[in-house]
Amino acid sequence: MNKKIKLLLNILIAVAAVAFFLCFMVMLGSFSYRKEQNAKIPEGEAMDMRVFDYRLKHKAYGEILNSYFTDLYSSMEPPEAIAMTYYVSDYANTAFMRRVYEEKKDAEREKACREKLARIRTTLGDYAYTADELDEILK
Amino acid sequence: MKCTNCGRKIGIEDKVCPYCNAENKLATQHSANVEQYDKRFKKTQGEVESSAKRMEGLGTRAVILAVLVIGILITIIVTGWNYDDPDPSSSKKKDAQRNREKYAVEMDGYLERGEYQEFVSFIHSHGVDFWEEPYKRFQLVDYCADYYYDCVRHMECVILRSTDPDYWDSTDMEISHFCIYLHSFHATYLGQKEREKKDAYFAYVEDMEQNLRAMLRTYLGMNDEEVDSFLELSEAKMAVRMEEIIKHE
Numbered sequence: 243m244n245k246k247i248k249l250l251l252n253i254l255i256a257v258a259a260v261a262f263f264l265c266f267m268v269m270l271g272s273f274s275y276r277k278e279q280n281a282k283i284p285e286g287e288a289m290d291m292r293v294f295d296y297r298l299k300h301k302a303y304g305e306i307l308n309s310y311f312t313d314l315y316s317s318m319e320p321p322e323a324i325a326m327t328y329y330v331s332d333y334a335n336t337a338f339m340r341r342v343y344e345e346k347k348d349a350e351r352e353k354a355c356r357e358k359l360a361r362i363r364t365t366l367g368d369y370a371y372t373a374d375e376l377d378e379i380l381k
Numbered sequence: 382m383k384c385t386n387c388g389r390k391i392g393i394e395d396k397v398c399p400y401c402n403a404e405n406k407l408a409t410q411h412s413a414n415v416e417q418y419d420k421r422f423k424k425t426q427g428e429v430e431s432s433a434k435r436m437e438g439l440g441t442r443a444v445i446l447a448v449l450v451i452g453i454l455i456t457i458i459v460t461g462w463n464y465d466d467p468d469p470s471s472s473k474k475k476d477a478q479r480n481r482e483k484y485a486v487e488m489d490g491y492l493e494r495g496e497y498q499e500f501v502s503f504i505h506s507h508g509v510d511f512w513e514e515p516y517k518r519f520q521l522v523d524y525c526a527d528y529y530y531d532c533v534r535h536m537e538c539v540i541l542r543s544t545d546p547d548y549w550d551s552t553d554m555e556i557s558h559f560c561i562y563l564h565s566f567h568a569t570y571l572g573q574k575e576r577e578k579k580d581a582y583f584a585y586v587e588d589m590e591q592n593l594r595a596m597l598r599t600y601l602g603m604n605d606e607e608v609d610s611f612l613e614l615s616e617a618k619m620a621v622r623m624e625e626i627i628k629h630e
Contacts, residue, residue: 244435251442258449265456272463279466302543304555311534314498315505335498338537346595351495379541 287323294327301375303334310335330372333362337380382407473508477516485515492522492585497592501530521573522582528566529589533596535559539627540600552627560619563593567612601626 290309297305310331313324320328340355363373384391386403396408477484484507491500503509504523511520538555570590573583580586597608601623611622 244439248438248442251439251446255442255446255449258446258453262449262452262456265453265460269456269460269463272460276463297543300543300545300548302545302548303541304538304543305551307537307541308534311530314502318499318502318506334541335533335537338540339533341599342592342595345599346591348495354494376541 284323287321290324290327294324294330298330298369298372301379303330303372303376303379307331307334326366326369329362329365330369333359333366333373334376336362337376341380473506474510477507477509478513481513481515484509485519488516488519492582495585495588495592497526497529497585497589498533501526518581521580522585525566525569525573525586525589528562528569529593531562532559532566532593535562536596536600539623553624556623556627557616557620560616560623563612564616564619566590566593 336355336358340352343352366373382393384398384403387398387401389400391398393411394408395405397404488500491503509516511517511523535555535558539552542552570586573580573586594608597603
């Protein structure tokens with residue numbers, strides 16, 4: 243009886259050892275997958291900034307806003323690496339809406355837009371010229 | 382113990398009393414008992430030893446097997462973590478459920494301030510589900526705000542399009558999208574306006590309608606009558622009219 247149990251345990255150990263080896267190899271593969279996935283995020287953000295700069299070069303603010311409105315569905319807070327795309331887009335959207343409120347004679351909201359525009363302008367840094375361009379387009 | 386004859390103190394193994402020579406019957410019994418216990422002890426010892434010999438190695442094997450099984454479980458869990466691409470929408474939904482009272486107050490705040498685009502962004506970025514309380518009350522206003530959001534979005538795309546001839550011109554597509562959403566918004570607005578019992582948030586829908594009218598006046602140079610007749614057009618005719626204005630055809 244005990245010999246049979248020992249034999250059974252030996253077989254189970256052999257099967258478990260093979261299974262462990264296979265699982266271990268799959269686990270090693272999963273680490274490289276995770277590494278690739280993590281690397282994709284900064285790559286994507288770098289690509290977003292390149293596209294943003296390309297669009298700015300062509301003054302394609304409409305395209306920039308289109309991406310911004312899609313991004314807002316994921317996060318209202320600007321992701322650090324592409325924060326500037328949010329600031330420029332927010333400026334464009336606020337400047338656009340300011341004129342709408344002006345036409346609507348909604349002084350309160352128009353004032354709020356003016357204050358917001360002044361606030362965003364201070365965050366634009368090297369991209370401050372975009373605010374001037376947008377003001378020029380929307381005047 | 383004491384001698385049953387003389388009553389003096391004697392040892393349990395003394396077969397006769399050293400003082401009166403009387404026979405100690407308990408000593409004989411004791412000796413027989415000890416012999417019997419000794420036999421039983423040896424028998425049990427033998428059984429234990431042979432059983433231990435039979436079981437030898439089973440414990441070690443069981444431990445090895447247990448370690449391997451734990452190792453397999455750990456590798457499966459770690460592999461699962463690494464391959465798991467969490468579904469952001471499900472965690473957002475849980476978050477929206479946990480903070481439902483707080484988020485509903487924030488949503489009311491956006492509406493009160495007329496920040497309809499922020500309202501829509503908030504809803505989408507927080508995975509708010511309108512089939513659950515306390516979000517149910519926002520159903521209609523969200524429906525309209527979604528259209529409003531897209532109207533503003535596509536109008537901005539048209540007005541702020543690149544004028545660079547080397548850049549892809551998506552104006553026609555944006556005009557088409559704008560007209561679809563404007564038509565849908567206006568139809569929903571009119572449907573609500575004609576109802577006797579209005580939605581609690583209808584005032585915000587009306588405000589959105591006013592904003593869109595102001596947007597048409599500002600960026601398409603229409604007057605109130607032109608806006609009215611523009612809103613009565615079909616989506617396709619709206620798009621044609623808008624293209625004429627935008628491209629000065």
